[in-house]
Amino acid sequence: MSDTIEPTAAEVVIIGAGPVGIFQIFELGLLGIHAHIIDSLIQVGGQCTELYPEKPIYDIPALPICGAQELIDRLLEQTKPFNATYHLGQEVTEVKPLTDGKLLVVTSTGTRLLAGAVVIAAGVGSFQPRRLALPGIEEFEGRSVHYRVKAAADFHGRDLVICGGGDSALDWTVALCEKARSLTLVHRRAEFRAAPATVARMRELVTAGRMQLVEGHAVAVQAEHAAGANKLTGLVLQTNDGKSTLQVAADQVLAFFGLHPKLGPIAEWGLELEKKALKVDTEKFQTSVPGIYAIGDINTYPGKKKLILSGFHEAALAAFAIQHHLYPEKRQFLQYTTTSPIMQKRLGVAGTDTP
Numbered sequence: 001m002s003d004t005i006e007p008t009a010a011e012v013v014i015i016g017a018g019p020v021g022i023f024q025i026f027e028l029g030l031l032g033i034h035a036h037i038i039d040s041l042i043q044v045g046g047q048c049t050e051l052y053p054e055k056p057i058y059d060i061p062a063l064p065i066c067g068a069q070e071l072i073d074r075l076l077e078q079t080k081p082f083n084a085t086y087h088l089g090q091e092v093t094e095v096k097p098l099t100d101g102k103l104l105v106v107t108s109t110g111t112r113l114l115a116g117a118v119v120i121a122a123g124v125g126s127f128q129p130r131r132l133a134l135p136g137i138e139e140f141e142g143r144s145v146h147y148r149v150k151a152a153a154d155f156h157g158r159d160l161v162i163c164g165g166g167d168s169a170l171d172w173t174v175a176l177c178e179k180a181r182s183l184t185l186v187h188r189r190a191e192f193r194a195a196p197a198t199v200a201r202m203r204e205l206v207t208a209g210r211m212q213l214v215e216g217h218a219v220a221v222q223a224e225h226a227a228g229a230n231k232l233t234g235l236v237l238q239t240n241d242g243k244s245t246l247q248v249a250a251d252q253v254l255a256f257f258g259l260h261p262k263l264g265p266i267a268e269w270g271l272e273l274e275k276k277a278l279k280v281d282t283e284k285f286q287t288s289v290p291g292i293y294a295i296g297d298i299n300t301y302p303g304k305k306k307l308i309l310s311g312f313h314e315a316a317l318a319a320f321a322i323q324h325h326l327y328p329e330k331r332q333f334l335q336y337t338t339t340s341p342i343m344q345k346r347l348g349v350a351g352t353d354t355p
């Protein structure tokens, strides 16, 4: 992507749309500061949405029990009045301090923002798909081996192998079975971690002879050389009993083994790290670079606890520090949302006072 494109001006850029990054929108918004927020995933919610959406959380103040996805939905509702700009499905690859004190933020899809301040709320890092660990797989990744579906039509009329046993693997098996030329589902275990109705539908398709199910795992790729490139033709599978291998036709493979977090590019931005976490002070939650703050699971300081509650507190204090960083001349004073007309105006609740 050309770096001659003028970057878009942003008051604050938040990296990471987990619970803590989303709450940062709110705390900045109360102080009249607008935020852009970026996440490498195509949906917001961080660990809550990605790892445990259905699990109940019991230690959010005033919510005795709250589902993890419900918490994210509530946070989105709470931050709505502040109209943050979302950039999803793009990883922040670069954060560069400029001589005028501004920060250039660049993403993997070419978004360029010129920020007054940056808040890193990147949790345990950006989530990356677990890859199919087979010799020589790299040359087929992105062409014939995929870790997510960009366009379902790409798999129509193809010899498709789907690996995995969770919701993504089962949902796509059922969705693509009638469209693919052949479909093989490969899973290490007899049990699936997917919606029972989808598993039942998949078993019906096996019984009807529309697809095959193999309990085992892939051990090798098969390819042929054609038109100057290697073309994937099949996978060699090892069955779970360990006694037999079989070859299945495959010109397309979808592997859904879940995601794992990776600190990724953050480690290269020249910020002081301690055990893969960003060192911050406990007054401003600023990193070793002025104007770059870090909150939530990504930071470390004496006594740090990786809890959502701690991240919320950090977001509140970081917002005041950011306001001072951006507008040092502005007098700061604490206002309550219950009584502050200006905050109520920002929240869109002005004039709804009850006696």
Ligand SMILES: Cc1cc2nc3c(=O)[nH]c(=O)nc-3n(C[C@H](O)[C@H](O)[C@H](O)COP(=O)(O)OP(=O)(O)OC[C@H]3O[C@@H](n4cnc5c(N)ncnc54)[C@H](O)[C@@H]3O)c2cc1C
Binding pocket: 015, 016, 017, 018, 019, 020, 021, 022, 038, 039, 040, 041, 045, 046, 047, 048, 051, 052, 056, 057, 058, 059, 090, 091, 092, 093, 121, 122, 123, 124, 125, 126, 127, 264, 265, 266, 295, 296, 297, 298, 306, 307, 308, 309, 311
């Ligand atoms: C099973 C489980 C149960 C839990 N239960 C509780 C509980 O009961 N109570 C509690 O307080 N905590 C709990 N936690 C911990 C809690 O989920 C975390 O503390 C919380 O998610 C941290 O929020 P965060 O916003 O800092 O980071 P995350 O939720 O990790 O979100 C970070 C986001 O940043 C994005 N990101 C990272 N790097 C980049 C980049 N370079 N570019 C773009 N995006 C990037 C990631 O994709 C991710 O979406 C639990 C965790 C797990 C795994």
